[in-house]
Amino acid sequence: MYKRQDLFFNTDIKKLNWFNIGGKSKILFKPKNLIELKEFLKLYNNRGKMFILGMGSNVLFKDNTYEGVIIKLSHNFSTLSKLKPDTIIAGSACSQKKLSEFALENGISGFEFMYCIPGSVGGGLQMNSGCFGTEFKDKLISLQCIDTKGNIKVIPSNKIKFQYRKIELNENLIFLSEAHTSSLILEGKNCTGDVYHHKNKTRQVNASREVVLCAGTINSPQLLELSGIGCPELLKKVGITVQHELKGVGENLRDHYAPRTRWLIGKQGVTYNDKARGLGLLWQGLRFIFQQKGLMANPIAPMRAFVKTREGLEAPDALLGWVPLLYEPNYKLSKTSGVTCYAHAMRPESTGSIHINSKNTTDPPVIKFNFLSKEIDIDVTLKAIRIARSIMTASVLESLQITEASPGPNRVSDAELLDWAKEVGETTYHPVGTCKMGADKMAVVDHKLRVHGIDGLRVADASIMPTQVSGNTNAPSIMIGEKAADLILAA
DSSP, X not given: OOOGGGEEEEEEGGGGSTTOOOOEXXXXXXXXXXXXXXXXXXXXXXXXXXXXXXXXXXOOOOSSOEEEEEEEOOXXXXXXXXXXXXXXXXXXTSBHXXXXXXXXXXXXXXXXXXXXXXXXXXXXXXXXXEETTXXXXXXXXXXXXXXXXXXXXXXXXXXXXEETTEEEOOTTEEEEEEOOOEEEEEETTEEEEEEEEETTEEEXXXXXXXXXXXXXXXXXXXXHHHTTEEOHHHHHHTTOOOSEEOTTTTEXXXXXXXXEEEEEEOSTTSSHHHHTSTHHHHHHHHHHHHHSOSGGGSOSXXXXXXXXXXXXXXXXXXXXXXXXXXXXXXXXXXXXXXXXXXXXXXXXXOOEEEEOSXXXXXXXXXXXXXXXXXXXXXXXXXXXXXXXXHHHTOGGGGGGOEEEEESOTTOOSHHHHHHHHHHHOEEOSOOBOXXXXXXXXXXXXXXXXXXXXXXXXXXXXXXXXXXXXXXXXXXXXXXXXXXXXXXXXXX
């Protein structure tokens, strides 16, 4: 049962929102846990208006009294936990900034876009918030919620219709948390469903037609191996019974490796470091929230150049991207004005691998990128760095008072630049290839995305790409999904 001390009457709304405006709330309820919330909803039974409040960052209240109940979610509804290598359980009242920081601390990529978005996870999901080309719809796997009658439900993301800055979902739902993990169910050589774990409970989902694995380049091979599909020697080593031999699972890992040159800008007022500092950051946040304009509405790298590093090429083989800011190693905005320029080979030939290290589904896989293991990748990368240098030191840019901070003008030789590139280079978060398409002995799926030798199972994500695409993997991944839909409908 909920406790009476969690109920407040005629409470100032000002205390509940960032803008510190509004009148009073006729009834305010602050549940301490899910049980209290569930019991309250059963008793309240839709007797009047209801408003769910998280952090109160994106809410404007009127000065009059809200004639209904405001349910303020906090504390136990803002918890964060790591469910598996790249899966997070996030409470709806948790701030998006904290979720982004938690992901960074745990080595999980893809949540960087949330760092600069004010508000809670629940609010962000409700409006499908996003920036820099990523939205909530791209990260959500499933949603735990409770309806106004106290019934708890789990809704997979494919049952939610996402639109620009809104979602179509039953309004009588309160978002609680999101989480999902699974392993495949095999009956002989036939895939019939999957198992997922949520809140320490194990549930099973059976497929009526087929299973489509879309766990990404990292997790798709991991789930295949955990299900007994992969290299027999590796599976036996970690104690997993071999269900089907596919030696290519987890191999052929490719990614764009990008050393980032850093440049100090003496002229003030031209970089994000100047425009998003102090109150400027608040202003940029407000512009984005209310106008969808400003720095937060821009791509992270608003200028890119596709260049040829040597003569005789039919197409560019290197990409340069300029980010008009400097950030510290912890990804916080630097107090120094500057520009970051990343440079990488567009179609690297270096390959690595992703494999499980145990049969525990929560243990992260072992990832070996083997960046710059091919001479051609080294050559293209070094030439791309030098091209970036020539652009940044061009006479036309003298008025910006540019100084090279990293690698530094004293690093001139190939050996010096290569040592620096290996030391500071980063992924661009474009991993592909670990369940590659093809007909050779190392291929995992065929031309219709079907896993070789397994009925009722397809893979539809960037892991099926046999080679690296020239640029960002977002659009190609969408195309893979659309093609998968066509293939499934035609089956």
